[in-house]
Amino acid sequence: MTTETLEPPSLAEPTNKRGFNVRTLSLVGLLVVIAVTFHFLSGGLFLSARNLYNLVVQTSVVAILACGMTLVIVTRNIDLSVGSVLGCVGMVIALLQIEIFPQDAAWNWPLTVAIGIGLGALIGAWHGVWIAYFGVPSFVVTLGGLLIFRGAAFEVAQGKTLAPFDPVYRLFGGGIDGALGVGPSWALFAIIMVLYGLGEVLVHRRQMRLGFDSTVRTKLLRFLAVFVVAAAFVATMNSYMKPRSDIGRGIPVPALVLLSVVLFMEFVTRFTTFGRYIFAIGGNIEAARLNGIPTRRTVLKVFIAMGVLCAIAAVVTTARLNAGTSSTGELLELSAIAAAVIGGASLSGGRGTIAGAVVGALIIQSLESGMVLIGASSSQRMVAIGLVLMVAVLADKYLSGEE
Amino acid sequence: MKRRSVMSLLAGLSLSALMTAPALAADITVGMSWANYQEERWKIDESGLRAGLEEAGAELVTADAQSSNERQASDIDGLLARGVDVLLIVAWDSEAIIPSVERALAEGVPVIAYERQIEYPGVYYVAFDPVEVGRIQARELVRAQPKGDYVIIKGSPTDQYAHYVLTGQKEIIDPLIANGDITIVGEQWTDGWVPDNAQKNMENILTAVNDKVDAVLASNDGTAGGVVAALTSVGLEGIPVSGQDGDIAALNRIALGTQTVTAWKDARELGRLGAKVALELAKGTAPEDIEGSVVWDKGPKGTAQNASVLAPVTITHENLDVVVDADWISKEDLCAGVTENAPAACN
CATH class of the missing domain: 3.40.50.2300 (Response regulator)
Incomplete structure (x- = not known):
């Protein structure tokens, strides 16, 4: 893949005079409102280091899925099977790691993770072929997938719960030892900030050379904003102590997994031709095809990516629970779709951002966690999340100036 | 009375006038309609049920509705047509099953709701006490x-x-x-x-x-x-x-x-209990006279039913x-x- 395009993918997105994405900013605003409201309602619990740590870990699975779901939705498709695929891959990993391979072998967990990711890609390709090459609507194909892979998840071990996982594998779940620690968290922060700064400088110089309108002030402001938020995040994660000790936990491993996924997906959507193809197909598939874009292969690849992300999410979920169960991931497809849509992905295609999807997932999980903190029941949570979903999409419609 | 036992009685009489018992266990056919046999636990239930019936020399015929109300209704019609003396049901949907239950009861075949309660008067309930x-x-x-x-x-x-x-x-x-x-x-x-x-x-x-x-x-x-x-x-x-x-x-x-x-x-134990109750009912024992029978009325509708509950x-x-x-x-x-x-x- 070459980096032949330079216009940001948010070209069609409304930006304010400083060049910020209005839509993403308004979502962050909504998140802040929700957080502050729950902070007061819960008597100061919501914004505690401990709750924020939990929130990050709890959000990671839905956020990973929502990243893939955004791409799927951008190509005017849908994937209803993600929860089932996650459950099925999780069970296969559990079966191999716990029942089939020798438990004490060092190669056991890396091999099972690799097989799981391969299986995820294969399932994604299976869906993709039906959708892109056989022309069956994605709603139907993935509805079939929802049933097939939930059934398969049961068949893998005849509904048994498999436990326990390898201690190293469990780190992916962010349990008691599943965080970086204080020092490495700051080190990682420093490395990412340096790379990010260098990247901005390089892009700026290239844009100047090619005659694009690019202001130093906007970039500097954006860098500072990211710097402050990231530093606050690391400091918060570091201030949540391990039980009965004064050892800070640091960035949880699931958050690192999510961060890697987000950075990779941002890169793909912004800087690769494949990324541009995805948006072009969603805008107008016929026009895209006439322009020589390999529409079928692109859709196939999007579903393969979705399958791989399901497998990654399966690793985090099973490691977190320290068990493989056939019901793992049930109804997660709804959270993933809701997160992508709240995050600004348009079901009519062509529009959506990775960052938005992550913020969307954070909004959903904030509502879930916040309402448990104030003692609300699961039925009340469902009502609240349903309302926020609708309001967020309505607000998005007005902000984007659609009629 | 039960069609099949009457028929076998007649057949028996033609061979030997000595056969006077209303129905020996050896003549009894027990029908079981599973809701979804794919679930692991029902295989365990069946092993207990089958063991309990085989010891008494009774026959077991089963059908699997595979999670479908329609299929369960036709399964039950099929089991009744085969002339079962008593019918055990694991209901896929405890409301949708009621017309089938009514048909069975109208034919004089006792119905046992197995593990999943069917709140209908006259249905016997066998389950672990939740x-x-x-x-x-x-x-x-x-x-x-x-x-x-x-x-x-x-x-x-x-x-x-x-x-x-x-x-x-x-x-x-x-x-x-x-x-x-x-x-x-x-x-x-x-x-x-x-x-x-x-x-x-x-x-x-x-x-x-x-x-x-x-x-x-x-x-x-x-x-x-x-x-x-x-x-x-x-x-x-x-x-x-x-x-x-x-x-x-x-x-x-x-x-x-x-x-x-x-x-x-232990689902095997429940299977054995199901076999015991089924044999008793097939022999014509009154539901309230079955050993260990209690009245269960804790369902949402509050219907009083005879039941045998097993303590976990x-x-x-x-x-x-x-x-x-x-x-x-x-x-x-x-x-x-x-x-x-x-x-x-x-x-």
Whole structure:
């Protein structure tokens, strides 16, 4: 893949005079409102280091899925099977790691993770072929997938719960030892900030050379904003102590997994031709095809990516629970779709951002966690999340100036 | 009377006038309509049912509705056409099944609702007592932790079974709440009984009460797994936690000391009980005269039915040998990772 395009993918997105994405900013605003409201309602619990740590870990699975779901939705498709695929891959990993391979072998967990990711890609390709090459609507194909892979998840071990996982594998779940620690968290922060700064400088110089309108002030402001938020995040994660000790936990491993996924997906959507193809197909598939874009292969690849992300999410979920169960991931497809849509992905295609999807997932999980903190029941949570979903999409419609 | 036994009686009479008993067990055909035989546990039920019937020389014919109301209705028509003397049903939908139940009763075939209640007058109910499950959980937790802050992780709010379990839990702890020994500091339903949901709820409750939790009433072994994972991440593993089903993973947790109790339901025993009741009813014994028969009226509609309920077995650290001796779990699976404070079953 070459980096032949330079216009940001948010070209069609409304930006304010400083060049910020209005839509993403308004979502962050909504998140802040929700957080502050729950902070007061819960008597100061919501914004505690401990709750924020939990929130990050709890959000990671839905956020990973929502990243893939955004791409799927951008190509005017849908994937209803993600929860089932996650459950099925999780069970296969559990079966191999716990029942089939020798438990004490060092190669056991890396091999099972690799097989799981391969299986995820294969399932994604299976869906993709039906959708892109056989022309069956994605709603139907993935509805079939929802049933097939939930059934398969049961068949893998005849509904048994498999436990326990390898201690190293469990780190992916962010349990008691599943965080970086204080020092490495700051080190990682420093490395990412340096790379990010260098990247901005390089892009700026290239844009100047090619005659694009690019202001130093906007970039500097954006860098500072990211710097402050990231530093606050690391400091918060570091201030949540391990039980009965004064050892800070640091960035949880699931958050690192999510961060890697987000950075990779941002890169793909912004800087690769494949990324541009995805948006072009969603805008107008016929026009895209006439322009020589390999529409079928692109859709196939999007579903393969979705399958791989399901497998990654399966690793985090099973490691977190320290068990493989056939019901793992049930109804997660709804959270993933809701997160992508709240995050600004348009079901009519062509529009959506990775960052938005992550913020969307954070909004959903904030509502879930916040309402448990104030003692609300699961039925009340469902009502609240349903309302926020609708309001967020309505607000998005007005902000984007659609009629 | 039952069509088939009358017919076989006639056939018998033509051969030998000595046959005078109303129906010998050897003449009885028992029909079983499964809701979804794919689920692992029903194979275990069937082994008990078949064993109980074979000992008496009765025949078992089965049909699997594969999670479909329509198929279950036609399955039951088919079983009735085959002339079964008594019909056991695991209802896929306990309301949609009622027309089929009416047909069977109209033909004079006794109907037994097996494990899943069918609230209809005249239907016999055979099941593990779900209320007792809740009592067992609460009783063992109170034994381990008589006073303190309790959390209740309930089952799926849309499942009647979860409500029965909660009823049993409340029977035991409500008096202790009233006298101030126990305080409920958090309670949440678990959508779909999904362990991941239980884990998230438990994490958030722990945050809300700043880890001040002394015991957790989890409603089954799946949710208990989520609870223990949440407790482990804050270093609280080892406080009393309940469960039910006797999952392999849960029994291992009991051996390790991270779970206190599971209400174990040996499906083979229920199968044998089903066989016993079916044979009695087929022989014409009045439902209320069956040994151990009780009147069950705790369903949502409050219909009074004759029932035989089986008490689940309380499994704790002390009696883990019960599940090993019953070949429910291998010693290797039970004792995986157990080092200190090993239960007797692991020695």
